[in-house]
Amino acid sequence: MVKIGNIELGEFPLLLAPMEDVSDPPFRAVCKEGGADLMYTEFVSSEGLIRDAAKSVQKLDIFEYERPIGIQLFGSDIETMGECARIATKVNPDLIDINYGCPVKQVACRGAGAALLQDIPKMVKMTEAVVKATHLPVTVKTRLGWDESTKNIQEVAERLQDIGIKALTVHGRTRVQMYKGDADWTLIGRIKENSRINIPIFGNGDIDSPEKALDYRNRFGVDGIMIGRASIGYPWIFNEIKHFMRTSEHLAPPTTAERVRACRKHLDFSIRWKGDRTGVVEMRRHYASYFKGLDNFKPFRMRLVETMSYQEINDILEEVTETYVAELA
Missing domain, CATH: 1.10.1200 (Non-ribosomal Peptide Synthetase Peptidyl Carrier Protein; Chain A)
Structure with a gap:
């Protein structure tokens, strides 16, 4: 049984990735019906939430049938992220997630998202501030590193676990790669092989078929898989993967x-x-x-x-x- 804190997610959970302008409540509703085990909101700007910006506040909307549901936060200021975690906690999600993976310029070039991969000490301090600001489990989503020369995810995994995160999701690309090329799960597998790591490790990147999901589970030993782009317009992918893993047979595609x-x-x-x-x-x-x-x-x-x-x-x-x-x- 995979657990994040006290949240039970089954033997091999499938997570819906937080995607800006996609993972809103209407989209999450069809993905929940399609078999997603854990879902996240679109990422919420800490600066926007502090300013009470309408768009940021609206992203805090969650519904009972979505549970378990996490609110994902991003920002560049440690104190603001801590305050943002306190605000998000008040709407009673099941967990708080921190985005250290978004590669887009509007986020990374402002010192948030994947930019924190260039400053691991600050990432650790920010994560610690969020952990201390909420009673909820805190999780992190990030990438392998900033570029090919700084694939520091194994160090990141240990240091973030040590200050209290309850699960880690890793996208198998660097920030420089954006979404180009193939996702490399090799380092994700090495995190799982590390005897010091005892929190769930979820893999993300390029999972677009039941066969690939089963193959990557077996090859890299992850505790679950996060699915993003492949679920857009195709929420059935979650149940299709689950059925294939149980039976080695394909569900009929949706009519x-x-x-x-x-x-x-x-x-x-x-x-x-x-x-x-x-x-x-x-x-x-x-x-x-x-x-x-x-x-x-x-x-x-x-x-x-x-x-x-x-x-x-x-x-x-x-x-x-x-x-x-x-x-x-």
Whole structure:
């Protein structure tokens, strides 16, 4: 049984990665239904939360059915991160996660996210401040290092465990790599081989099929896997991986009707949570992913992204179901 503090996650948990502009409550709802064992919010800016910025505060919204759920924080100031952890704790998540992995310039060039991989002593002090600011388990998500010459994740794992984190997720790339090239899980496996490490270690990067999930579990010995981009528009990946690990057989892929049903659930929640206009507009980024692989879907997608009418979107989705079910019959 894998545990983060007192949170029981099963024998081999599958985690939904925190993804900016993706991992909001509507997206998390379909991923929970799809089998995600632990989910995280989009990352929350400590500076924004201290200033009570509306966007940052809204990201603290969590719902009972999502549990266990973690709030992920990022920032560059130690004292502010501690205060931010206290604020986040008040909304009663199951854990607090710290982002030391985001590679984008707007974050890293301001001394937050993956930038802390260039200053391990500061990373340790910041983590300690967050641990002391909350009674909740604190976890960390980070990368192998800043670049090829500074892959210091093994040292980071020991030092962060020593000051109290309860789990570590490692993305198998450096900051310089961004999301390019293949993720290298070799060092993640070495962390697991370290007899000093007794917290759960989760691997992240490039898991996009049940076969790869099983292979990486067996090769690198991780306690669980975090899935990000492969879940966008395909929340079924969690249950597909679980089924394959249990049986060595594949679940049938989702039917067009099931894709439409998940897309519609996502849309409905998006509108309830964000309002009519924003809910419709922000849903547009997901249509291509939900219906990826369907022949000649582009005309439907163009119509879906051009309309502001909820009723028209539902009519188009119904048309999608009828069209592709008829073609398969």
